[in-house]
């Protein structure tokens with residue numbers, strides 16, 4: 468099988484796919500033959516991303532969603548089913564990570580973090596699982612973070628919301644395994660996205676990474692795409708940690 | 717990735733005369749590598765390499781007992797002489813004899829640790845300088861879900877694989893700065909010939925949420941992914957591929 472045909476005939480939906488890690492995932496899935504649906508809150512950036520894929524001769528279409536609003540997800544799913552007839556891959560990538568210490572977190576800030584990162588994953592998965600169950604085939608990959616396992620004073624609500632996501636991944640897996648829908652996660656360490664590069668935590672993290680560098684979004688996309696592929700036929704309920712060795716120390 | 721993702725690379729797989737190891741060696745060869753089959757059963761290793769060569773693939777064989785450091789050195793030197801380089805090491809050779817706390821003998825305990833822990837430790841050490849000099853390497857260790865879970869049988873097996881997890885991390889931290897990524901794969905039930913003869917495969921499969929045990933070829937995919945250049949940022953991790961068995965029972 469040629470590299471460009473691995474996902475031939477498959478449709479993949481990626482939330483937060485307009486920029487950053489999500490866009491790298493969209494690009495790699497498209498390069499490997501998938502028809503990619505870019506689901507994002509930022510309609511303009513999503514359209515730009517789809518256009519960029521098109522310029523590279525790849526297939527991408529933009530759909531506006533807010534992962535905290537189930538109706539928008541259902542509308543996107545129905546549009547995708549109308550456009551393509553099926554969907555085999557879902558990547559729950561949309562997420563936010565504003566900084567705030569225990570003292571600074573507001574109730575609204577806490578709720579928003581859990582709304583997007585945790586509830587969004589539940590709602591998106593629930594919306595997209597039905598066509599997969601029907602087909603008796605599906606791959607769902609959800610993005611965690613190493614902050615879910617290690618303490619960091621600046622983002623306790625982010626860490627907690629992603630820890631909830633790790634738990635959800637296991638529930639999805641147990642529920643959907645009999646339908647041959649495999650659900651896994653990827654927990655990235657530091658990834659040099661534009662947003663991360665604009666932050667003050669990235670340079671502080673670098674000296675602590677045994678591999679001596681942050682990941683490129685493209686590095687992270689490989690783990691997601693592997694778990695989303697039919698090469699993965701026996702792994703479910705697991706979250707792969709790709710942190711350049713940071714998690715070990 | 718391409719059809720021949722491992723073109724020009726040499727992959728050593730221990731215990732590759734049969735079972736999961738052979739499936740790993742075969743997939744490496746199908747994707748372009750020279751598969752170097754190292755096994756204590758040297759006749760079976762030769763036969764396995766011949767099988768691959770008859771399919772038009774590149775293969776090499778080497779007899780060795782992984783518990784003997786001198787034999788490790790000899791296998792390494794012979795492989796380097798024959799194949800020129802070693803890019804990948806898969807520590808797959810392993811024993812999983814039955815046993816309980818009550819009937820465990822010292823000999824049985826020691827043998828399992830010798831093959832499952834001591835072997836991989838000295839194999840990684842024997843190959844790391846060569847990989848360091850080339851600033852590239854991938855090492856993958858085959859662990860098991862038993863390393864994380866309590867079971868009343870095979871305590872020596874579970875403990876030896878838990879020790880292997882620790883050894884794997886030490887190498888990962890030591891070698892990450894040299895571009896050598898060390899990771900592991902923990903399989904759940906895999907329907908190898910040996911496992912099919914056992915009385916645990918069937919009950920284990922029944923408890924596996926996806927409803928089947930893995931074919932050796934399916935397990936090989938995880939090993940090849942971690943051994944490939946697609947994996948550029950993962951070190952010291954062990955991925956669990958158990959068909960959901962681990963998450964459902966943990």
Ligand SMILES: NC(=O)c1ccc[n+]([C@@H]2O[C@H](COP(=O)([O-])OP(=O)(O)OC[C@H]3O[C@@H](n4cnc5c(N)ncnc54)[C@H](O)[C@@H]3O)[C@@H](O)[C@H]2O)c1
Nearest residue numbers: 483485486487488507508533534560561562612657658660
């Ligand atoms: N960058 C890192 O170092 C890093 C590390 C670990 C984990 N992560 C995780 O990776 C994922 C992507 O991170 P990134 O750095 O690429 O982020 P990013 O901010 O660059 O991109 C996130 C995308 O999600 C979209 N989005 C935000 N809220 C949304 C909503 N309610 N509905 C739909 N779309 C929404 C945004 O519009 C944006 O396009 C996140 O889940 C993040 O937590 C990132």
Ligand SMILES: NC(=O)c1ccc[n+]([C@@H]2O[C@H](COP(=O)([O-])OP(=O)(O)OC[C@H]3O[C@@H](n4cnc5c(N)ncnc54)[C@H](O)[C@@H]3O)[C@@H](O)[C@H]2O)c1
Nearest residue numbers: 731733734735736755756781782808809810860905906908
């Ligand atoms: N089969 C399963 O369900 C399962 C599950 C989890 C983990 N594993 C692990 O996968 C690995 C392979 O298992 P398998 O089922 O294919 O086993 P297997 O018994 O079919 O094959 C093991 C191979 O290792 C070789 N070997 C044994 N001792 C050796 C030594 N001292 N030096 C060199 N070679 C030696 C054997 O000759 C044999 O070819 C083992 O590490 C095992 O613990 C297997």
